[in-house]
Amino acid sequence: MKKINIRAFHPIVWALLLGTVFARGASYMAMPFLALHLSRSEGINPVLIGAIIGVGPLMGTIGGFFGGNLSDRYGRKVVMLSSIFVWTFVFLGFAFASSPLVFFLLNALNGICRSFFEPASQALMADVTEKDLRLRVFSMRYTAINIGAAAGPLLGAYFGMKSAGLTFEITSASYLMYGIAIAMLLSKYKVRNTASAKGRTAMKEAFQIIGRDKALRLFILGGILVNIGYSQNDSSLPQHLGQILKDGVVLYSVLLSVNAVSVVVLQIPLSRLVEKWKVLHVMVLGSAFFTAGYIGFGLSLGWAGFITSMLIVTIGEIFLFPSTSVFIDQIAPEALRGTYFGAAQFRSIGNSAGPLMGGFLLRSVHGHWLFCIMAFLVGASSFFFIAGNRLQSGQAVPGAALNESSVKG
Structure with missing residues (x-):
């Protein structure tokens, strides 16, 4: 390397x-x-x-x-x-x-x-x-x-x-x-x-630009699905472990350490491995690892299965989360780069909705089915990313005409 x-x-x-x-x-x-x-x-x-x-x-x-x-x-x-x-x-x-x-x-x-x-x-x-x-x-x-x-x-x-x-x-x-x-x-x-004259787009006009950018909206929807799934790591996973294992609290601490250490150790080599790939391919690959990891959480009954599944989920986040920043950078007009990065924060809706959804499913259908459902949701994010990428590849820069005629001086 x-x-x-x-x-x-x-x-x-x-x-x-x-x-x-x-x-x-x-x-x-x-x-x-x-x-x-x-x-x-x-x-x-x-x-x-x-x-x-x-x-x-x-x-x-x-x-x-x-x-x-x-x-x-x-x-x-x-x-x-x-x-x-x-x-x-x-x-x-x-x-x-x-x-x-x-x-x-x-x-x-x-x-x-x-x-x-x-x-x-x-x-x-x-x-x-x-x-x-x-x-x-x-x-x-x-x-x-x-x-x-x-x-x-x-x-x-x-x-x-x-x-x-x-x-x-x-x-x-x-x-x-x-x-x-x-x-x-x-x-x-x-x-x-x-903050040049070209970039001083008023808040109302920025909302109009974002509202017309279907690629961004699809990306945000895909990101919400990913975050609904990822939020289970902090909310439903420890509860699920506590329900099925006597030493579930200890295992959860181990899983957090596995996640943190794996990101630090694997982030650079894995990112170097895929940095020449198309960003969309990296995002879809990340979603696939997430999906496999959450299926693993749903099927696991012991330490080895959960640790392996956490490692797979971690590889998914290594691929997916940094590449989403690159995707936003690619679809954003230069004068609106900050606005687009800010709009991408709406993905955090998933972080708020996820624990509520997870709590309901954990009580209703048990943790095994919960994580299988989450695997489906995270896997579905790929369809939104692919659709957004196709729109972005085939359309003009959103809001370009608006910037030429109605920006603040």
């Missing part, structure tokens, strides 16, 4: 990748323990805790489109820096908050900041990277996220034993340093201004 050529990527890309490791690690150190922290607070019942935890992803789903569009209109730098510095104070607020309303508002802001920062940062990575290297960049970004996800909870358990608020203070400091580093790099390297 060839070594990664460091000089092939812009310094800003490396800074964002390194920052992703530390920032995501810090976030995973604090946020997974938020429910536990809330449960120890007086006057916050389980229903309130559920509302507080759920508002973050909800606001993230809604806010992604707006954040991406704003980055097209006013530039990546403005949106990224404003969101990450607000984020810093959000995490600091978690450390000192005591009122349920304050926790609710803070987590709503947490979701908004993430939904503003992530599409803008992905669009910036694409802005400064050659097209044939973007799959590798997004694969490396996904690896960075998973390194943070693997290390963060372990650090959170260690620091959380000393003080629940300490984890949020460390996370706040990490995001502050990340923001300062981004500000310095964006001042040093003059990235082409994305």
Whole structure:
């Protein structure tokens, strides 16, 4: 396998990748323990805790489109820096908050900041990277996220034993340093201004463009199906293991480790293996691995079957999730790249609907059938991806005429 050529990527890309490791690690150190922290607070019942935890992803789903569009209109730098510095104070607020309303508002802001920062940062990575290297960049970004996800909870358990608020203070400091580093790099390297007159598409006009892009809508529908299935890893899978195995909790911990370690170890070699393939083929291959893995979850009765199935699911996410970012980059008009990355956040509807659907099926038809049904749903996503790719290949760039005549100056 060839070594990664460091000089092939812009310094800003490396800074964002390194920052992703530390920032995501810090976030995973604090946020997974938020429910536990809330449960120890007086006057916050389980229903309130559920509302507080759920508002973050909800606001993230809604806010992604707006954040991406704003980055097209006013530039990546403005949106990224404003969101990450607000984020810093959000995490600091978690450390000192005591009122349920304050926790609710803070987590709503947490979701908004993430939904503003992530599409803008992905669009910036694409802005400064050659097209044939973007799959590798997004694969490396996904690896960075998973390194943070693997290390963060372990650090959170260690620091959380000393003080629940300490984890949020460390996370706040990490995001502050990340923001300062981004500000310095964006001042040093003059990235082409994305907020040109051509790119200043008003929010209403952006909605019209997205509404006319059938390829994007089909992609989002396929992504929702994938996320409905993937959300079962956190919601239904541990319950299913607990129902059929005495040591199901232990096995679930092992499966999480298998997932995290496999992503870190396999991401780069597998992405190099398929980087010359068409993006659609990689996405369909990823869906096929997901489907096989969930059938495995449905049929497995012991450790070996579940571990093998988790490995297959992990290979599926390695292929599918980074390639979806490349697909969005390919179908997006250059002046609307941030808007498209933001609109893609609507896939997160699946993360909200999935646990509810999984809970209903787990109670109604048992876990074996649940995962077989999820395998069917995830497999069906390929039809949406294929249909969207065919539309994208055979149609003009969506909204091109609108951009020529009605953009804001």
